Amino acid sequence: MEMPPDKLVAQLAANPPASLYLIAGPEALLVIEAADAVRKAARQAGSTERVIFEVTAADTNKAKDTNSVWSEIEAALNAPSLFSPCRLIEIRLPTGRPGTEGGKFLERIAKQPPRGDIVMVLADEWSKKHEGNWSRAFEANGVVSVAWAKKPGDLPAWLGQRLRSRGLQLDTDAIRVIADRVDGNLLAAAQEVDKLCLLLGTTDTTLNAEQIRALVADLARFDVFRLLEAAWNGQGAQTLRMLEGLRQEGEVIPALMGMVIIELKITAALSAAAGSGSLDRAFSERRVWPAKQAMYRRALERHGYRRWQRFLVEAGKVDRASKGREVGDAWVHLQRLLVAIAAPGGIGLLRSEIAAA
Structure with a gap:
C-alpha cells in the first residue's frame, strides 16, 4: 500500500510494523521522521539488531556478484541472527535508482519478504520516473511512503x-x-x-x-548553517537576506569564516572525487549523510574543482580583511563570495567585483 509519511507515523504508533518499507522523497524531515517511526516500531516488535547497507553509484552499475552490495545484503538476509529474533535491514539508496541487477534483487525481496525481519529502503531522490517493478512490488507487498516536496x-x-x-x-x-x-x-x-x-x-x-x-x-536571517545551505543550494537572493540579517544582529566575520572555510574545503574535496568518479565513496569517507548530499550535488553541478579552489582563496582574503590584514570591507567581500557560490556563472562576478572593491 502507499501512504503519506504522516499517516505512516500515525499507523505505526498503533500497529505492529510491516515486513517491507520504501520511504523516499526530497523532504528530508518527513523521510527522517517516517524512518524513525519504523525503527521505533521494530524495537517494540522485539528487534535489537539493525543492519545498514549503503548503496553507491558503483553498486547500481555493477552486475550481481560476490563483490556487490546486493550479494552482501542477500547473505545477511539468509544468515540467521545470533542476537535478535527480528532484525531491521536498512538499505540506503540515495539516488532512488538501484540499477538493473539491484532492481531485480529488490523485486525478489518484495515478492518473498524475509521471514521475521523488516526491510526498509530509504531514498533521497524520488519522482514518477524512479518507479519500476521493484517499487511496485514493495507497494503490493509492503508500504511505500513518498515525502513529496511541499508546495x-x-x-x-x-x-x-x-x-x-x-x-x-x-x-x-x-x-x-x-x-x-x-x-x-x-x-x-x-x-x-x-x-x-x-x-x-x-x-x-x-x-x-x-x-x-x-x-x-527569524531563522531565515540569523542562522549561519542555513546561510551556507542557501548559498550551496544556489539561492542567491535568500543568501543575501540571511547575511544581512546576521550583520544586523551583530555577528562578526571571523565567527562566520570558520564554517565557510570548512564547507569550502569539503566541497573542493568532493569536487575532486566527482572528477575521478568516486563521489559516493567521498561522501562516505567524509561522513556526509544522505540528507545533506543533495545540497553538495547541486553545488558541484554549478562549479568545477578549479572554481572551488578559487573560492577557498577568496575566503582567505575575506578572513584577512576581517582582521585588518587585507584591503576592503570584509562584509562586502563575503557577500560577493557567497553570491558567486550560489550563481552558476558566479566566478565572473567574483573576479570583477571583488577586484574592484
Whole structure:
C-alpha cells in the first residue's frame, strides 16, 4: 500500500510494523521522521539488531556478484541472527535508482519478504520516473511512503497540524508569519515549532501574529548553517537576506569564516572525487549523510574543482580583511563570495567585483 509519511507515523504508533518499507522523497524531515517511526516500531516488535547497507553509484552499475552490495545484503538476509529474533535491514539508496541487477534483487525481496525481519529502503531522490517493478512490488507487498516536496501553499496547513499535535493553537496570521520566515524549509519550520513548545508549553490561548513575531527568531536571517545551505543550494537572493540579517544582529566575520572555510574545503574535496568518479565513496569517507548530499550535488553541478579552489582563496582574503590584514570591507567581500557560490556563472562576478572593491 502507499501512504503519506504522516499517516505512516500515525499507523505505526498503533500497529505492529510491516515486513517491507520504501520511504523516499526530497523532504528530508518527513523521510527522517517516517524512518524513525519504523525503527521505533521494530524495537517494540522485539528487534535489537539493525543492519545498514549503503548503496553507491558503483553498486547500481555493477552486475550481481560476490563483490556487490546486493550479494552482501542477500547473505545477511539468509544468515540467521545470533542476537535478535527480528532484525531491521536498512538499505540506503540515495539516488532512488538501484540499477538493473539491484532492481531485480529488490523485486525478489518484495515478492518473498524475509521471514521475521523488516526491510526498509530509504531514498533521497524520488519522482514518477524512479518507479519500476521493484517499487511496485514493495507497494503490493509492503508500504511505500513518498515525502513529496511541499508546495508553498501547503506549508501553513502542515504547520498548523504540527502545532496542534503539540498542544499549541495559533491563528491563521500567526501561522503565516512562521511560514514566511522559514522560506519553505520544513526542518527550520519543525525547529520553530519545537522552540515554541519549549517557550510556551501547552496553552489554551490562541496566539496571534504579533505575539509570534515577538517570540520567533527569524531563522531565515540569523542562522549561519542555513546561510551556507542557501548559498550551496544556489539561492542567491535568500543568501543575501540571511547575511544581512546576521550583520544586523551583530555577528562578526571571523565567527562566520570558520564554517565557510570548512564547507569550502569539503566541497573542493568532493569536487575532486566527482572528477575521478568516486563521489559516493567521498561522501562516505567524509561522513556526509544522505540528507545533506543533495545540497553538495547541486553545488558541484554549478562549479568545477578549479572554481572551488578559487573560492577557498577568496575566503582567505575575506578572513584577512576581517582582521585588518587585507584591503576592503570584509562584509562586502563575503557577500560577493557567497553570491558567486550560489550563481552558476558566479566566478565572473567574483573576479570583477571583488577586484574592484
